[in-house]
Amino acid sequence: MQTPRDLVYRAYTSSLRRHLPADQLPRHIGVMLDGNRRWARERGAASAEGHRAGADNIAPFLGWCEEAGIEVVTLWLLSTDNLNRGAAELEPLLGIIEQVVTDLADTRRWRVHVVGALDLLPEQTAQCLQQAAGRSADVDGMVVNVAIGYGGRREIADAVRSLLREAAAEGRTLEELAASVTAEDIAAHLYTKGQPDPDLVIRTSGEQRLGGFLLWQSAHSEFYFCEAYWPDFRKVDFLRALRSYAERERRFGT
Numbered sequence: 001m002q003t004p005r006d007l008v009y010r011a012y013t014s015s016l017r018r019h020l021p022a023d024q025l026p027r028h029i030g031v032m033l034d035g036n037r038r039w040a041r042e043r044g045a046a047s048a049e050g051h052r053a054g055a056d057n058i059a060p061f062l063g064w065c066e067e068a069g070i071e072v073v074t075l076w077l078l079s080t081d082n083l084n085r086g087a088a089e090l091e092p093l094l095g096i097i098e099q100v101v102t103d104l105a106d107t108r109r110w111r112v113h114v115v116g117a118l119d120l121l122p123e124q125t126a127q128c129l130q131q132a133a134g135r136s137a138d139v140d141g142m143v144v145n146v147a148i149g150y151g152g153r154r155e156i157a158d159a160v161r162s163l164l165r166e167a168a169a170e171g172r173t174l175e176e177l178a179a180s181v182t183a184e185d186i187a188a189h190l191y192t193k194g195q196p197d198p199d200l201v202i203r204t205s206g207e208q209r210l211g212g213f214l215l216w217q218s219a220h221s222e223f224y225f226c227e228a229y230w231p232d233f234r235k236v237d238f239l240r241a242l243r244s245y246a247e248r249e250r251r252f253g254t
Helices: 004-018 036-041 047-056 058-067 087-106 123-135 152-169 174-180 183-187 235-246
Strands: 028-032 072-079 111-115 143-150 200-203 222-225
Touching: 004 235, 036 047, 047 058, 047 087, 058 072, 058 087, 058 235, 072 087, 087 111, 087 123, 087 143, 111 123, 123 143, 143 152, 152 174, 152 183, 200 235, 222 235
Parallel strands: 028 072, 028 200, 072 143, 111 143, 200 222
Antiparallel strands: none
């Protein structure tokens, strides 16, 4: 049975959704799913419980994005820095990530794309992620980038390495490449090549910093910082982020 509070929340959420201008919504949203460990700590629970609670909020969030007509969502699930955590926390976290990515792919609703330095991950985890992404490759739905073993600096370094290898394969010298290389050339070798850059980047948990997320692609992004920990991030929080974005005048660096 719904409480009066539930009814008010539902009415407010519906009002927010109705008043969002469809022509002023982002095509690509990046999300820094922050606060799982603090959520668990405040409840006297193990970190894994926070990560599981955060994982449980991913599919509902993607459903909200789908309803809003978002084309691409990038979820930062594990950074390169996170790989330095102790095995007691990292191993359960990797298992949770493997399961959530598998579940997302097996819904057949979204096209899952893994972005990150998979060579830094345990072989079993990398294979699981690649297989899940492969099973969804033919899905004609919203693209969901799952950033795992991801770091913005590493991505740019990988893009430059890929560009250099390409030039070498084509027989070009370093001097020739240096004389002709453009920002577009590097962008064509990023993990998200071929996708629009993120229009909106959301970070939960109250932290107000980029932390290396989509460093290249977010040069002209709008940012929205939310106080809620990721497991507590609600549809109304998402709609408020969209409302904030729609109200801004984007200048794209000018």
